[in-house]
Structures are given as C-alpha cells and as structure tokens.
Amino acid sequence: MLLKNGLILYGESYEWVRADLLIEGNKIVKIGRNLHADSDIVIDCSHSLIVPGFINSHTHSPMVLLRGLAEDVPLMEWLEKYIWPNERKLGKKEVYWGALLGLIEMARAGTTTFIDMYFHMEEVAKATLEVGLRGFLGYGMIDLDDERKRRIEIRETEKFRKFIIQQNSELLNFILAPHAPYTCSMECLKWVATKSREWNALVTIHLSETKSEVALIKEKYGKTPTEVLDDAGLLNEKLIAAHGIWLDDKEIYLLGKNGSTIVHCPASNMKLGSGIINLRKLLDNGVNVGLGTDGAASNNTLDMLQEMRLASLLQKVVNLDPSIIKSSEIFRMATLNGAKALKLNAGIIKEGYLADIAVINLKRPNLLPMNNPLSSLVFSAKGGDVETLIVNGSIVMLDGEFQTVDEDKVLDKFLGVL
Template identity: 60%
Template sequence: MSILIKNGYVIYGENLDVIRADVYIEGNRISKVGKNLNIGADYVIDARGKVISPGFINAHTHSPMVLLRGLADDLPLMEWLQSYVWPMERKLKPEHIYWGALLGIIEMIKSGTTAFVDMYFHMEGVAKASEEAGIRAYLSYGMVDLGDEEKRNAEIKETLKLLEFIEKLDSSRIEFFFGPHAPYTCSPELLKWVREKADESKKRITIHINETKDEVKQIKEKYGKTPVEFLDELGFLKSDVTAAHGVWLTDREIEILAKKGVTIVHNPASNMKLGSGVMPLEKLLRAGVNIALGTDGAASNNNLDMIEEMKLVSLLHKVHNLNPTLADARTVFKMATQNGAKALNLDAGAIKEGALADIVVIDFNKPHLRPITNIISHIVYSANGNDVETTIIDGEIVMLDGEVLTIDEEKALDKVQKIVDELR
C-alpha cells in the first residue's frame, strides 16, 4: 500500500526541522519527503493547515488499567495499591484484560501514540488487542516473586508462556519484553534469571526503579545498597533495559545508568498524582542518560495522552527548578519520540526517508493552535490528544479523520462499562 500526505508542515529528521512538504509512504516505510511530490498513491491525505509529526512512543504504561480509571484517587501509593488496586486486580480475568487493553489502545491511537511498552498480567489478551488494533506493542508479564521460590517458578512459567505466544503470533509489530516488576518485589535469583534469559534470547527488559523513597529505603536496609547499585552488582543493567520512574536517584546511580546505557522513562503525571516526587531531570540530561516518556497506567494518570504528558514534563521541571529554560519544548518532544525509539531499538521516532512509517497528522486548524508560529512549542504547550486527526502505524492507516478504522470503538466502550459495572 502507498500513502501520499500532501501540503503539510512536516517535522523532519532528528533536528526537528519544520518544512512545508509532502510525505510519501510505500509499504511500511517513508519513501520520500519533499515539496510538490507528483506520485500516484493508493491513498492521498490533504494535510493543509496540519502538522505531520512522528508518532509518539509511550515507553511505560499498563494499558488494561483503564478498567481502574477513577477507582481510587487522591490516596498515598501503598494505600491506593493495597486497599483498592490489588483487590480489584484479583478479580480480573483474561477476557477483562483483553477489553481493557483494547480500550486503552483506542485511547492511545486517538491521541497519536504509535508504539507502547506495557507490563501487566494475562498479557496474551493485550497482544491480541494490539494485533487487531494495528498498534506497535512491546509487551511484558509483570514478574513478582517476593523471594518465594514456588512463586518465582510460577512467574518464570508465565513469562515463558507469553514469550512463546508472541513468537507464534509472528507479528512485525508485537515484541516481547522481560518484565521483572521492581528490585523490591523481585529476588536476586529472579533478576539474575531475567538477565541470563534476556542475553540468551536477545530480548529487552523493562522494570520499575526508584519510584518512591520507601522502596529505596527498603532496598538499602535489605542489601546495603541503593536499587541501581544493587542491580548493577547483579550485572543486570545494560543498554537493553528500560527503567520506569527513576525519581529518587543519587548522583552515583545516575552515573551508573549513564555508563550502562540504561533508558529512564519519565512518568510525570503519575509521579505527581501519587506524590512520589520529582525525577532529577536536569542531572540525568547532563549525564547523557536517554530519557523517554510514559503515561503509566490510567489508574494513576488518569489518561494515556502523550501530548498532555509532554506539557506536564516541561512545566513540572521549570517550576521545580525555578528555571524556565529547563525541559524546553524540543527536548521534551524528543523524549516522546526519538528517545523512546532509541530505547526500543526501533527505526522510528523521526520523519525521514527509510524510517518506519509511524506518523500522525495533527490538525492545527483550531483556535488554540493558531497563529502557526512555533510548531514544536504549539504541540507541547497548546495541543492535546484530541487534536490528532490521523494515525499511521507501520504504513497502515489505523485512524482517519478521528475515526479508528481497525476496531469497533463503540463496542469496546460498551463492553468495558459492563465489565466494570459487574466487578464493582
């Protein structure tokens, strides 16, 4: 299939140069970018007054948690988890996970996300939903053993089952990740097993680290080291690790992360809502750590809108550091695109010839996005996910003029409502 997007403002290349141009897609890749392209195509999209942007990469979320959206707000993390989230999650069945993931994926597609990293359970349902919807997904089973050997063996079995399922699915868009939950919920034995299997299978790893003061204290008391030092001593940290949060990091830990090439995924909305703290963004940037962006789950955000997340990153760090130049629009935009692609070793995140065609069209024909002056600034500070009009993933149009083409949105909305009404 071929697609020609004409007359748009194109955010071109790694330098984010904004040019007036057309974009021609052939198969699943960007073939040409240039002015007045006179090429026949199966689909022609007029992007006059619109912006052609790389798709956004949600590098950390829990998509089925849309089922828990609004379940328990304005609570401390552990009370939120122990009294509300975990009891509800114990009721969730594979069918529930499938429909929750499908609704979350619809939300992501409609707000311009073209790829996401997910960690949860019953992940075969998430894989199925991702494949049907046409989104690019990196899926992990969240492993928790709490030092219990029997539990560890069960978690390993579930992980290998997901790996086999995804390999049999044989999709170019669905990838497997190992997903040990966090150092405070996973034993050294489980973490070592993950590292060995990741090396052996050439699969990547996602994990939570240093989200709260309490978990850092817990690891220090148990192992005499900070979480990053503990993981480093195990030989766990390599450039294939994508670590979510990284709120309470010491200078020494930042140094280790930079040296090992670990990506840190910033989740500002979740960190603020749960009162977890503020990630040391300035220090991480100065150290050269790759920083991607994620929404976390819809129970702690409460949406999956990556455009909104960009604005929150920028404003949070400006006011926290009393520095209006920190977390500038271009830096934050790269976190949501190029840096996420780097973390996934994905040939996307920038619009250029030869790259994968993961592209969104944002409608700037709206009062809050005019006059058109600084496009990157407008996306970060003025736009929101509802301004995304068209989403193209792997060269396929999955949303056109605001309508998702691959799945029945109304059916998903109704089904999820019925599920939640029955569970509560």
C-alpha cells in the same frame, strides 16, 4: 500512500518544512514538494502537522479498568489496599476489554508504540493487533522471594514469549518485565538478566519510584536499587527503567555509563506524591530519558501530549527556571528517545525510517495562531487534535475514524456498566 502538502517536522534537528511525504510498505521513502507518485491512498494534509508518532515507554493499558478507583493516597497504600485486591478479580476477558479501551485512548492521542507490563498479556497482544499499534509487551513478574512463586513467574514469562513468537507480527514484540527490585528476588533478577542475553530481549522494570522503596532496598541489600540491578547483570543498554525519581548521583552516573534508559512519568509521580525526577541532571549525564503515562489508575489518562506538557511545566516550577528544559528535549523524550530505548528505526520523520506518523489537525482553536509549531505541540495540543494515525505504514485512524477496531462497540461495552 502519499501525504500531501503537510507541515512536516523533519529530521533530528526538527526543521519545519511544507512538503509531501511518500510511504511504501512500512517505510518513509521520500519527502519533497510536488511529489507525483502512483499512490493507492492520497491524504490531504494542507491544514495539518505531520509528526512522528509518540512512544509511550511505560504503561499498563488494562489499568484503565481501575481509572478513578483509588484517589488521593500514597503509592503503597494505593497498591496494597486498592489496586492489587481489585486486580485479583480481573480475568482474561476483563483484561482484553481494558486493553482495547486503553489502546484506543492512546491512538487518539497520537501514540504509535507502547511498552506494557501486566498479566494475561496474551489478551493485551490480541487487543494490540486489533487496534493496530506497535506493542512491546511483557508479563509482569513478581515473586516476593518465594521460590514456588518464582517458578510460576518464569513459566508464565516463557509461555508468553512463545506466544508472541507464534504470532509472527511486526507489531508484537516480547520484552522481559520484572516488576521492581522490591518485589523481585535477586534470583529472579539474575534469571531475567540471563534470559535477556540469551534471547536478546529488552527489559522493563520499575526503579526508585518512592523514598520508602529505596529505603527498603538499602535495608535488604545495603545498596541502592540501581546497584542491585548492576549486581544482577541488568544495568546495560537493554534496560528501560520507569520513574527513577530517587536516584543519587552515583546511580545517575552508572545509568548513563551503561546506556540504560529512564522513563519519566510526571502525571503518575505527581498524583501519587512520589516525587520529582531530576531531569536536567539525567540528561546532562547522558542518560537516555523516555516519556510514559504509567497506567490510567494513577494518571488518569494515556495522553502523551498531555504528558509532554506536564513534564515541561513540572521541571520549570521545581527549578524556578523557565529555561531549564527545552520543548525540543521534551518532544524528543516522547519520540526519538523512546525509539532509541527500543532499538527502533523510528521517532523522527525522515527517509528510511518507519512510517509511524501522527497527523494533527491545525483547525483547532487551541492551536491557533501557531507562532511556534513545536511549542504548540508540547503546550497546546491534546489528544483530540490527532486526526490521522499511521503505524508501520498502515492507517489506524483516518480523519478521526478508526479503520481497524470498532470503537463504538468498545465504548458501548463500558457505557453499559454505568
């Protein structure tokens, strides 16, 4: 596949070059001017930006089903009165269709890879293959200190891992997914740590999302949530922890020292009134910070372009400093930092890297004139500006049309319930 004459965001230093890009198999093999390869597919990108696909490092894709259901309430009330009761009504069929809708939304906004934690995850895996994105999928474990429940959660996790292995797809990856330190017992967390080592599996978890959560953990253990994870054996380079709003200085130091990742979810954190992450301190202490949308029930979109804009603006206003965070740092959170957390050879446009690519149409009034392409991506671009999406060397969307899933069928499914 040959992408011709695009404006390419090249390499780790984010240099803009006008060039062609050649893909063979699932890799970028050559970038240069006037390439003349015997390609099966040639795409004209002369009016487009070619950028690495975005990595949504924390979401719950089927929660699009609950979009707009619970508004203007704090997290625990949101969960206990609205989300959890309605989730109990969801079966496999509903989760499958919700995941399809969520993945289509993510693809339209340039997401090529995502981390997902939910239930009926076999259905999310099926939707992932159908749309053609790369998923790191985990069954969300919640045992609430109940031994019987813990055995069930362990069994479900082991069952799902076997399912992923059986699919034998480069697009499907297993990830351990204990929900949070306040919903998982120490025994559950230690089991996850043991299996992470045994299976060489990554771990995703919610961490220090609210003040009340931190107070609950301190009352129960006499320690911070991060110290609890450390005691469980989870604080290492395989840990991908969402939120991290209420971390103290010691916790930030421990996360950086141990190579763990924090995933910033600004829209969800703002909407639920959970708080504001200390992004500058995390980055300055060597913590790998990714970017995520969380679920659409608390966002209400899965648009990583919008998430970049919010992440930047939020830090500027809370610190009363427009220079507190650079556009390049925000963009790196949405791409390269996510790839680092997932141990993926992705996140930048460069020879030898995975061909996970978003092509953004510049013929949009909101993107012109383009005085600074990177700034335009972070502050001006939106989901509908992505016209072509390539995942693992295969075209998912071309000129705004899906080449994989029947988008109209999925949309009509939801229009039919209005």
